[in-house]
Amino acid sequence: MSVASVPFSLGRLGLIAGNTFLEAVRQKLFLFLLLLAIGLVASALFFREFNFGSSELKFIADFGFGALIFFGSALTIATTAQLFFSEIENRTALTLLAKPLWRAEFVFGKFLGVFAVIGVFCALTIGLMMALLYHREGQLMAQTPEAFEAGRLISYGDLLVVGLLQWLKFGVLTAIVLLIASFSNTNLFTVVTGFFVLVICHLQYLARDAWGNVDNALIGLVVQAMSLIFPNFQLFNLADEIGQGSGVDGDVALRVAGYGLAYIAVIGGLAVYSFRNREI
Amino acid sequence: MSQAVSAISIKGLTKDFAVTLRGVKLRAVDALNLEVAEGQVYGLLGPNGSGKSTTIKIILGLLEATVGDVRVFGVPSNKVEARRNVGYLPEAPYFYRYLSGRELVRFYARVCGVPSATLKARVDEVIAWVGLSGAADRRVGTYSKGMLQRIGLAQALVHDPKLIVLDEPTAGVDPVGSAEMCELILKLKQQGKTVLITSHLLAQIEDVCDRVAILDRGKLIVEGSVNELVGQRDRQALIVDPLPAADIEALKGWLAERGHALNSVEQPRARLDQLFLSKVSRPGRPGGASAGVGSNEVPLDDKPKA
Numbered sequence: 001m002s003v004a005s006v007p008f009s010l011g012r013l014g015l016i017a018g019n020t021f022l023e024a025v026r027q028k029l030f031l032f033l034l035l036l037a038i039g040l041v042a043s044a045l046f047f048r049e050f051n052f053g054s055s056e057l058k059f060i061a062d063f064g065f066g067a068l069i070f071f072g073s074a075l076t077i078a079t080t081a082q083l084f085f086s087e088i089e090n091r092t093a094l095t096l097l098a099k100p101l102w103r104a105e106f107v108f109g110k111f112l113g114v115f116a117v118i119g120v121f122c123a124l125t126i127g128l129m130m131a132l133l134y135h136r137e138g139q140l141m142a143q144t145p146e147a148f149e150a151g152r153l154i155s156y157g158d159l160l161v162v163g164l165l166q167w168l169k170f171g172v173l174t175a176i177v178l179l180i181a182s183f184s185n186t187n188l189f190t191v192v193t194g195f196f197v198l199v200i201c202h203l204q205y206l207a208r209d210a211w212g213n214v215d216n217a218l219i220g221l222v223v224q225a226m227s228l229i230f231p232n233f234q235l236f237n238l239a240d241e242i243g244q245g246s247g248v249d250g251d252v253a254l255r256v257a258g259y260g261l262a263y264i265a266v267i268g269g270l271a272v273y274s275f276r277n278r279e280i
Numbered sequence: 281m282s283q284a285v286s287a288i289s290i291k292g293l294t295k296d297f298a299v300t301l302r303g304v305k306l307r308a309v310d311a312l313n314l315e316v317a318e319g320q321v322y323g324l325l326g327p328n329g330s331g332k333s334t335t336i337k338i339i340l341g342l343l344e345a346t347v348g349d350v351r352v353f354g355v356p357s358n359k360v361e362a363r364r365n366v367g368y369l370p371e372a373p374y375f376y377r378y379l380s381g382r383e384l385v386r387f388y389a390r391v392c393g394v395p396s397a398t399l400k401a402r403v404d405e406v407i408a409w410v411g412l413s414g415a416a417d418r419r420v421g422t423y424s425k426g427m428l429q430r431i432g433l434a435q436a437l438v439h440d441p442k443l444i445v446l447d448e449p450t451a452g453v454d455p456v457g458s459a460e461m462c463e464l465i466l467k468l469k470q471q472g473k474t475v476l477i478t479s480h481l482l483a484q485i486e487d488v489c490d491r492v493a494i495l496d497r498g499k500l501i502v503e504g505s506v507n508e509l510v511g512q513r514d515r516q517a518l519i520v521d522p523l524p525a526a527d528i529e530a531l532k533g534w535l536a537e538r539g540h541a542l543n544s545v546e547q548p549r550a551r552l553d554q555l556f557l558s559k560v561s562r563p564g565r566p567g568g569a570s571a572g573v574g575s576n577e578v579p580l581d582d583k584p585k586a
Contacts, residue, residue, distance in 0.1 A: 006360045015390055019376065026378050090374045095435065098340040098368040098445075099391050100360050280342045 006100045013105045013112065016096075020113020023086070024079055030117065033075045037125050040067035045132060057137055057154055064129030065239045068122065068166055075121055076170045077194040080114045080177040085187040093280055104272045107182070111174055111268060118170045126163035130156055158248040162238050165253060168260040169236040173198060175267035182274035201233040208232075231263045285354040287443050287474035288316035288339060293348035295334050295498075308334040310498040312348070316491075318442070321465060321475045323485040323506075326495035332478045333371070335495070336447055339476070340368055352443060367436030371448040371478075373428055377421030381412055381431045384420055385438050392439035402438060410434045410464065426457030433464060444468060446477040450484060455556050462488050483551065486510065519548060 024030055044063035087093040087110075097106065133154050141148045177194040184190045208227045214220055235256050238248050293312040296305040309331040316322045324332050337343040338350050341358050355362040375384050385403045394402055407416045410430040415423070423431060429449055436444055446465070450458035458481065465488045468475055479485050485492060486506055493503040502509060523531070532542045 004361070004364075006364065009393075012391055012393075015387065019387060022378065023376065091370055092374060092376060094337075094342060094370045095368065095373065095375070095388070095432075096391065097342055098363060098366065098370075099388065100363045100393065101391055102360055277344065279344070280337070 006102070008102055009105065012101055013109045016101075016106055016109025017112035017116065020083055020110050021116045024083055024113065024117040025120070027079070027082070029078055029082070030075065030121070033071045034121055034124060037067045037071040037121070038128055040071070041125055041129050042132065045136065055153075057133060057140070060133055060136060061129065061154070061159070061239065064125070064132070065162070065166070068125045068129075068163070069237075072118060072121060072125075072166065072170050073173065073198055076114070076118055076173045077177050077191055077198065079117060080110075080174050081181055081187050081190040081194065083114060084110060084178065084181040085190070088280070089187075097280055103276050107178060107272045107275050108268060111171075111178055111264075111271075114174045115167075115171050118174065119167055122163055122167040122170070126159065130159055133159070155247050158238075161248050161253050165236045165238060165256055165260070168257055168264075169233055172231050172233075172260050172263045172267070173201075175264045175271060176201075179267050179271040179274060182271045182278060197230065198233075201230050204230050205232050205234045231259070235259060284318070286315045286351075287318045287320070287353060288314065288322075288476065289349075289351040289354075290314040290335070290339075291349045293335070293338065293350055294346050295331070295338060295343065296346045308498050309338075309495075312495070312498070312500055314493055314500070314503070316474060316476060318353075318474050319469070319472050320490045321469050321477065321488050323489035323492035324476060324478045324495065325482065325485060325492055326478075329497070330495040331498040332495055333447060334498075336445055336476070336478065340366065340445065364439075365442040367439070367441040367444045369429070369432045369436045369444070369446045369449055371451055372425075373432040375420045375428070375431065375435075378419065380417050380419055381423070381427075381434075382407060382416040384431060385434050388435040389438040394439055402440075406434045406438045407431075409437070411460070426453045426460070429453055429457065429461060430464075433461070437468075441473075443474045443476065446475065448478055448480065450479060450481055455553050456560060458484060459553070459557050483553065515543070 041064045044060040087096070093106075097103065134156070137148075137152055137154055141152070173194070176197055177190060180193050180197070181190045184193070204227055208223055238253065238256070290312055293309055294307065295309040296307050298304070299306045312331070312335065324335065326332050334343065338345050339352060339357050341360070341363060344358060350357040352362040353365055376387075379387065382403060385407055386399065389399055389403055404413075404416075407413055410433050412427060412430050412434065415427060420428070420431065433446075433449070436446075449461050449465075453461065462484055465475055465477065469488075469490075475488075477485065477489065489506050491503070491505050492509065494501045528542075528545055535542050
């Protein structure tokens with residue numbers, strides 16, 4: 001008996017993503033972390049009297065990106081795991097996957113929903129940080145015009161690029177947590193493993209620098225393999241370039257973006273493959 | 281000439297679950313063979329752990345068979361295409377609490393590919409059909425169990441599937457809600473739909489099913505039409521007005537002369553659920569409507585609210 005095939009549908013994927021987004025923004029965790037991040041970014045203004053050995057504007061930017069990275073990572077891991085397991089534990093996945101819906105649509109829909117939530121988080125945090133910087137820079141320009149003879153010191157375009165790269169990094173982290181959730185049985189295991197992998201991804205460059213060039217070929221191979229398996233999250237940290245005169249190199253930013261997208265595609269594909277045979 | 285295709289065809293289905301890391305397996309379904317013809321209401325019965333839900337999940341493509349062939353209208357059940365014509369109401373359904381009933385049904389309709397041009401009308405129609413028009417704009421989180429079952433049925437029917445799978449549709453629902461669910465199932469049968477239903481409430485199954493299969497420890501124990509299985513072909517009951525003892529004795533003698541026996545004289549009893557339904561008020565039927573289980577005399581709520 002011939003039956004019309006069910007093609008992969010971007011419309012269905014968008015529906016799952018939209019529903020995931022709606023569920024996420026209604027969670028208290030999202031609001032809580034968003035308020036904390038915004039509070040922390042705003043509090044940078046109150047620390048400006050301290051001398052941290054760097055310029056005040058640089059300090060506000062660093063403080064803002066610190067809040068973004070810390071709370072963004074926590075939000076990404078917790079939200080991805082929670083939204084995935086709420087579907088499994090509440091058995092809404094049963095109803096959904098009993099429809100003519102590809103599991104790939106479900107997984108990528110979840111990814112896009114979480115990615116959109118993190119996008120809103122990043123946009124609000126970076127938006128506030130840029131507004132604070134602009135406001136403070138204006139005050140400083142009025143107070144000490146000689147320091148700003150060449151115009152504004154902060155490149156707001158660069159801030160935006162670095163913010164976008166951080167968002168992309170959270171996208172890679174979302175894909176990693178989805179991959180873990182696709183075979184994990186509990187939310188807790190997924191969250192703990194997610195944080196563990198996050199630390200590895202942030203620190204793997206240290207291992208590569210320390211062990212990548214040793215004489216032992218086996219260790220060298222293992223380190224190289226690990227550095228391929230776990231994405232290097234330090235590559236996304238271009239915030240140091242801001243306000244230093246040189247600015248963010250566009251080519252570097254594009255290469256980092258390509259690096260992030262490639263990891264999202266590969267890890268997302270693995271998550272779909274793993275979830276395909278999961279017994280619901 | 282094309283051969284009629286069963287709504288569900290299960291051949292030699294076995295499903296094992298690994299229960300330990302050392303590979304010890306639990307056999308949930310054991311060499312099951314079933315054919316469900318199109319247009320039937322088919323009951324899948326059995327105690328807890330008998331393999332009913334596992335079988336349903338394999339039919340829906342949520343689980344893979346270890347061995348065997350399962351087809352839905354001729355399409356292997358693990359293909360996405362097989363689910364085009366299937367609606368599913370899970371046991372004790374839980375839906376997105378933050379959506380209203382209408383938003384929920386609309387969401388599932390869009391997932392199922394209901395065309396935009398007919399989407400609103402279809403959503404309104406199916407919500408009215410399950411009798412939830414008045415509560416369609418309330419959040420699902422505020423629904424009672426009976427209402428959850430009905431909105432669950434609405435989402436299962438919204439794409440007009442040919443096969444509807446109902447897993448314990450009356451579990452945790454009061455007798456009124458159960459009776460209404462049975463009425464909806466009979467309406468589906470009248471529309472020519474195939475319904476596969478599991479339930480622990482055997483009296484209800486008996487009222488609505490054409491055929492039943494009883495599973496125990498994953499094996500098929502009994503299968504057949506309800507009349508074949510529970511009808512006593514070597515017995516007949518005659519319902520008469522009350523007779524005095526002398527007349528009963530005379531009747532016995534009359535039967536004995538003709539080689540027959542009067543085996544028992546009993547007072548007929550109404551079922552307790554029928555008594556309950558006749559006494560309590562039902563939504564849309566104030567004052568304790570008397571429609572019995574399976575009756576289609578009064579529609580639940582056939583008029584969509586404007």
